[in-house]
């Protein structure tokens with residue numbers, strides 16, 4: 001197995017680097033690199049820059065507007081974006097609902113939604129989880145009752161990421177309560193402007209409004225918004241989750257954050273020398289760097305094995321990737337000591353240019369630490385990933 005990039009891969013990487021150099025706006029790059037909060041327009045602006053280049057949806061087939069890249073090229077793109085510090089292209093449209101529409105939608109749905117997703121004309125959010133239905137997703141209770149040419153939707157979704165900005169939500173709804181729970185679920189696309197929808201913020205540990213509760217009170221949804229067949233939604237839901245977990249290892253971002261950690265640990269001093277040279281702290285950083293290198297090799301092995309999306313191996317990548325991301329934030333806070341404690345929300349949100357504490361690099365890191373507790377929960381909690389590994393890889 002050859003894990004080195006070929007000359008063609010390296011030439012592709014140069015092309016990507018040149019594009020990012022020329023097109024990534026400095027203000028966006030600074031926000032990302034300094035861990036400041038991104039606004040709706042920041043995400044949309046970067047998405048559209050990529051869309052103009054034809055690179056907003058790297059995994060899409062060419063017929064729908066994808067660039068036709070190999071898995072290795074997609075990996076290089078993700079790595080280079082992370083290295084440069086681009087805002088993410090949010091997955092809800094491009095990587096979640098779009099593959100479902102491509103695979104199970106009808107011609108009219110493909111023609112209408114896919115170009116809009118590609119250009120970020122609609123902001124999508126994911127309506128899967130409910131209170132009481134997260135890991136046990138199939139127990140979901142939001143109902144959709146067919147009345148003439150509409151479904152009437154009632155219930156509640158929760159943890160809806162960035163739903164406050166959304167134009168559209170894709171929802172799992174119960175259309176038959178009399179059969180086995182997986183067999184009575186359907187997949188509906190719902191316009192967030194429909195009367196009867198209420199979005200309420202959930203404020204995270206870092207005081208950020210990132211997730212929401214979404215309530216449906218007799219919401220009328222046209223039947224043409226049903227994907228595929230009624231009561232077959234569980235199949236489509238699982239297909240989508242396979243797409244959700246790819247790229248979740250976030251190796252590129254962790255490499256960028258490792259450099260940031262080293263920068264802080266070089267500036268902080270202990271016993272008259274840089275903290276990074278302290279044997280105990282230095283060993284922690286080295287150990288994490290080795291773990292990250294091992295994860296990168298594992299990602300490359302998965303990619304090299306076959307030019308398709310990973311199966312249960314994605315669970316391994318998710319667990320190690322999220323653990324490493326969390327450890328990076330822990331070591332950053334440890335390196336800063338008391339300097340990392342203040343919460344300067346105004347600086348984070350761009351209401352003030354420089355942090356009140358005088359240390360722009362340190363100001364966001366307590367919030368960053370708290371925010372990143374989420375990585376071992378979302379996308380299927382790490383315990384659930386361990387169950388998948390136990391059953392699908394170890395065969396226990």
Ligand SMILES: Cc1cc2nc3c(=O)[nH]c(=O)nc-3n(C[C@H](O)[C@H](O)[C@H](O)COP(=O)(O)OP(=O)(O)OC[C@H]3O[C@@H](n4cnc5c(N)ncnc54)[C@H](O)[C@@H]3O)c2cc1C
Pocket residue numbers: 125126127128129130132133134135136158159160161162211374377378379380381382383384387
């Ligand atoms: C920041 C954030 C953003 C999110 N964004 C979205 C979104 O946009 N859309 C959406 O639909 N959902 C979203 N989620 C929801 C996410 O998918 C769920 O939180 C996750 O699936 C866990 O479900 P739960 O919160 O109900 O916890 P529970 O399922 O109640 O789990 C509680 C604990 O029990 C453990 N556990 C549960 N079952 C088992 C088991 N069988 N074996 C071993 N351990 C188990 C879990 O690992 C966890 O530690 C988001 C969550 C977070 C934190």
